[in-house]
Amino acid sequence: MAKVFEFALPDLGEGLTEAEIVRWMVSVGDVVAVDQPVVEVETAKAMVEVPCPYAGVVTARFGEEGSELPVGAPLLTVAVGASPEDVARDSAGERAAPGVNGTGSGGSSSGRTENGASASGERGGAAETSGNVLVGYGTGAAPARRRRVRPPGVGAAGTTTGSTRAAASAPPSAPVAPASAPAGSASAAPARDAEGPVPVISPLVRRLAKEHGLDLRELKGSGADGLILRADVEYAVRAAERAAEQETAREEASRTAAGQTRTPLRGVRGAVADKLSRSRREIPDATCWVDADATELMNARKTMNSNAAAGDKISVLALLARICTAALARYPELNATVDTEAREIVRLDAVHLGFAAQTERGLVVPVVRDAHARSAESLSAESARLTEAARTGTLTPAELTGGTFTLNNYGVFGVDGSTPIINHPEAAMLGVGRIVPKPWVYQGELAIRQVVQLSLTFDHRVCDGGTAGGFLRYVADCVEQPALLLRTL
Structure with missing residues (x-):
């Protein structure tokens, strides 16, 4: 049974508290060795290649190039003891609707957590993990889930509040929606009946929406009979982030248009x-x-x-x-x-x-x-x-x-x-x-x-x-x- 480990941005010394991601050196699904450099970051003092302490398969990355992360924030997750085929098979199994993030009443499905790690989404929740280890990777594993870290820059209302991108690297299990959602995708829809039921089965999806401050009644599900899937929630989060980024770009453009060019004093x-x-x-x-x-x-x-x-x-x-x-x-x-x-x-x-x-x-x-x-x-x-x-x-x-x-x-x-x-x-x-x-x-x-x-x-x-x-x-x-x-x- 493989284990999934979370690797956080380490303390780089000299009182440094944050770093900017300059270049990812691995992708989701890549096999990494112990002490292999996985990301290049820029601190206030230097460019540093950060090595990974685990050997296995990369199952998720956090933060896109150009975003800043504080020391201790997740960088990536690695499945130790798994093969790329295991990861691909697990991801494919989760993408199969409607068994994603919950099946019918009393059913369960094995898939990845919202950070791309393995989990069994049994109704009613799952056992907590200890430390940075996620036990039970792969189909048929014991129910497990990991602590959710709210992606930096996402406010309580589900909109981004800073330069950091929360969904910089989508978990391999999450279908990435196109820039303009087709009919039936997880785009914002007219508000549902406040008293009516919400077509969501998975507790994982409910928790994910709650953590991002999203109202499930305002989402249109892409699953069977309008079932709201995890991918729908993730797409809504990304849409809010894109809107915030566009607003930031407009603000920067307005500053330059006024005859000024402002460069942040950082790094x-x-x-x-x-x-x-x-x-x-x-x-x-x-x-x-x-x-x-x-x-x-x-x-x-x-x-x-x-x-x-x-x-x-x-x-x-x-x-x-x-x-x-x-x-x-x-x-x-x-x-x-x-x-x-x-x-x-x-x-x-x-x-x-x-x-x-x-x-x-x-x-x-x-x-x-x-x-x-x-x-x-x-x-x-x-x-x-x-x-x-x-x-x-x-x-x-x-x-x-x-x-x-x-x-x-x-x-x-x-x-x-x-x-x-x-x-x-x-x-x-x-x-x-x-x-x-x-x-x-x-x-x-x-x-x-x-x-x-x-x-x-x-x-x-x-x-x-x-x-x-x-x-x-x-x-x-x-x-x-x-x-x-x-x-x-």
């Missing part, structure tokens, strides 16, 4: 907005900057890479990261955070170096763990790996959090200088402009040198200008004379 863009706003509210920041001759640094990089194997090139970002870790060893006050509740400055031992990366989904800050213990070669390899993951949207929440200091190379955008906003709750950020040929006084003579502007934005609560200036000056000295780094190797 990565929303997370960036929240963090930057909090940084401005809480951190009294100040910025200092200096121009530096980067000619020798670029020459040193050229020498390193001329002797390196193909694919092992050291990036400018990696050299700057190595300089940052050396500077933080001298000025550890800047590798810190402020505990506002305790009114304490918390100095951190390890340097977890974040670097700003622009992607199609917005600005993200991957973090190189234990950067202080890495060589320039290791920093280059790890930053390259994280940059590629950022571009493909596969960074994990752990790779986007926990930074203690951030390096922002805005020179890649072709600008010389900037005043960065500190990546809360860190204490400082080093900004690096583009490296370009400029006139420069070198050894007492005017020469063309590779010049870069460096800027440091720091939390004035953790240090004063002397410390910040000393840090920035040391960074500039290392850029101009890379040999200074030999003292820290």
